[in-house]
Amino acid sequence: MSKPAPASANRLDKWLWAVRVFKTRSLATDACRAGSVEINDQPAKPAREVRSGEQVKVRQGxxxxxxxxxxxxxxxxxxxxxxxxxxxxxxxxxxxxxxxQRVQHFLAREKGSGRPTKRDRRLIDHLLES
Incomplete structure (x- = not known):
């Protein structure tokens, strides 16, 4: 059984899913529709074809x-x-x-909002160590 040859072009949403930028193809499609994906600094729709040599920008958070x-x-x-x-x-x-941003999220606790759980304390310790 031989490996299939690489394609010369493919849909953007399929490429983003295939190279594991997104966990599912529908998440990749939604990101393209939301305007979070650009190819060569141009907003791209999910069906746009991607070719080698192009630059893809993906906004994730x-x-x-x-x-x-x-x-x-x-x-x-x-x-x-x-x-x-x-x-x-x-x-x-x-x-x-x-x-x-993750560190600030955990440190920006409202004073008196309660004691952190054991999981929260471990997470805070982990974030402060790294």
Whole structure:
């Protein structure tokens, strides 16, 4: 049994799902419709075709991930193979911004709103250590 050859182009929503940016294809479609996905700095619809060499920007929360399309997979690929189909160009500051927001969320507790649960304390300790 041989592997199918990589496609030259594929739908944007299918590509985002195949390279594991989104957990489901419908989430990828919804993100495209909401305007959270751009190709070469242009808003993109879910049916737009993605080709190698293009740059895809995906806004997920406070992070805007930038991905370079290396190749178009024929189907969803395993996590280990994602690097053969796209390159992560997102600056580390973007991921740091998301981490800071998570820390602020847990530290911005209203005074007197109750004692943190054991799970909350462990999570706060984990966030403060890293």
């Amino acid at each position: 406070v992070v805007t991930r930038t991905l370079a399309v290396v190749a178009v997979p024929p189907a969803r690929v395993g996590a280990r193979l994602v690097a053969t189909y796209c390159t992560e160009l997102t600056p580390p500051e973007e991921f740091e911004k998301a981490r800071e």
